Amino acid sequence: MFQLNLKTGKPIYEQIVDKFKELIISGILKPDEKIPSVRDLAKQLTINPNTIQKAYRELEYQGYIYSVQGLGSFISRPDQIMDLNKVEYLKKQIHNNICELLYMGIKPEEMEGHIKNIFSAWKGGKHND
Amino acid sequence: MFQLNLKTGKPIYEQIVDKFKELIISGILKPDEKIPSVRDLAKQLTINPNTIQKAYRELEYQGYIYSVQGLGSFISRPDQIMDLNKVEYLKKQIHNNICELLYMGIKPEEMEGHIKNIFSAWKGGKHND
DNA sequence: CGCAATGTACTATAACTATTAGTACAGTTA
DNA sequence: TAACTGTACTAATAGTTATAGTACATTGCG
Numbered sequence: 450m451f452q453l454n455l456k457t458g459k460p461i462y463e464q465i466v467d468k469f470k471e472l473i474i475s476g477i478l479k480p481d482e483k484i485p486s487v488r489d490l491a492k493q494l495t496i497n498p499n500t501i502q503k504a505y506r507e508l509e510y511q512g513y514i515y516s517v518q519g520l521g522s523f524i525s526r527p528d529q530i531m532d533l534n535k536v537e538y539l540k541k542q543i544h545n546n547i548c549e550l551l552y553m554g555i556k557p558e559e560m561e562g563h564i565k566n567i568f569s570a571w572k573g574g575k576h577n578d
Numbered sequence: 579m580f581q582l583n584l585k586t587g588k589p590i591y592e593q594i595v596d597k598f599k600e601l602i603i604s605g606i607l608k609p610d611e612k613i614p615s616v617r618d619l620a621k622q623l624t625i626n627p628n629t630i631q632k633a634y635r636e637l638e639y640q641g642y643i644y645s646v647q648g649l650g651s652f653i654s655r656p657d658q659i660m661d662l663n664k665v666e667y668l669k670k671q672i673h674n675n676i677c678e679l680l681y682m683g684i685k686p687e688e689m690e691g692h693i694k695n696i697f698s699a700w701k702g703g704k705h706n707d
Numbered sequence: 708c709g710c711a712a713t714g715t716a717c718t719a720t721a722a723c724t725a726t727t728a729g730t731a732c733a734g735t736t737a
Numbered sequence: 738t739a740a741c742t743g744t745a746c747t748a749a750t751a752g753t754t755a756t757a758g759t760a761c762a763t764t765g766c767g
Binding site: 647 | 743
């Protein structure tokens with residue numbers, strides 16, 4: 450399903466959370482789609498099932514997936530994720546990152562071009578399938 | 579100088595690094611300006627000097643400050659920070675955060691408005707003093 | 708029903724990290 | 738010299754991460 454980088458120092462379960470978030474946000478994984486069972490993914494990545502469980506618990510807490518005993522874990526609908534604190538946090542992150550690049554000397558025109566690309570990629574993405 | 583949040587789970591030294599980066603990027607701290615000594619800031623924040631030292635070491639490694647034995651630590655010039663890997667990393671972060679907000683249902687127009695504000699705040703900021 | 712697959716919860720252990728504490732040394736300024 | 742600065746260690750404690758193992762409840766299927 451994806452690769453892990455064990456050298457980065459970043460906890461494995463966080464890497465798994467991030468990878469799933471990317472797959473969900475990019476529209477590759479769609480609402481109500483089933484994701485691998487805790488034991489399957491652990492076998493696939495040759496890591497401990499508890500680590501996957503921790504990642505899935507975090508994803509469920511953040512609203513990205515939901516789990517049903519005996520059935521499995523599934524992608525949530527986008528409106529389950531919405532959270533005002535999170536919106537503010539993400540906006541601040543965007544602000545900080547853009548300002549950091551500008552401070553480092555990136556030209557504002559280059560920055561604006563990059564952002565335009567993000568929006569146009571979004572509009573042409575897998576969300577509207 | 580600033581406040582710490584000891585409950586957040588985020589390491590103290592990382593919070594200090596982030597705060598300084600904010601102050602530097604926003605133009606509040608200017609190149610060659612002196613920042614508090616390791617011992618002073620530790621006293622001020624009532625934490626251990628080693629924690630400050632770790633933060634300063636990280637800031638120096640990232641190119642935000644430079645330290646001189648016997649003299650103190652000072653803000654670097656912006657061109658000391660530039661690093662291609664870092665630029666790519668920040669661009670990816672911006673991409674991920676924007677896509678996450680769009681996926682959550684934020685209207686693209688609202689998002690574009692928010693980003694416009696970032697740019698205009700930058701142009702009117704303390705960098706051109 | 709019986710069985711296998713699923714998620715979930717818990718304990719225990721080892722390795723690593725973060726923080727504090729203390730000491731020591733080297734360079735700079737007055 | 739004295740007082741300040743950064744820097745480099747060691748040690749101890751607390752918390753986090755990852756692995757290992759066990760157990761239980763729910764679901765779907767033959």
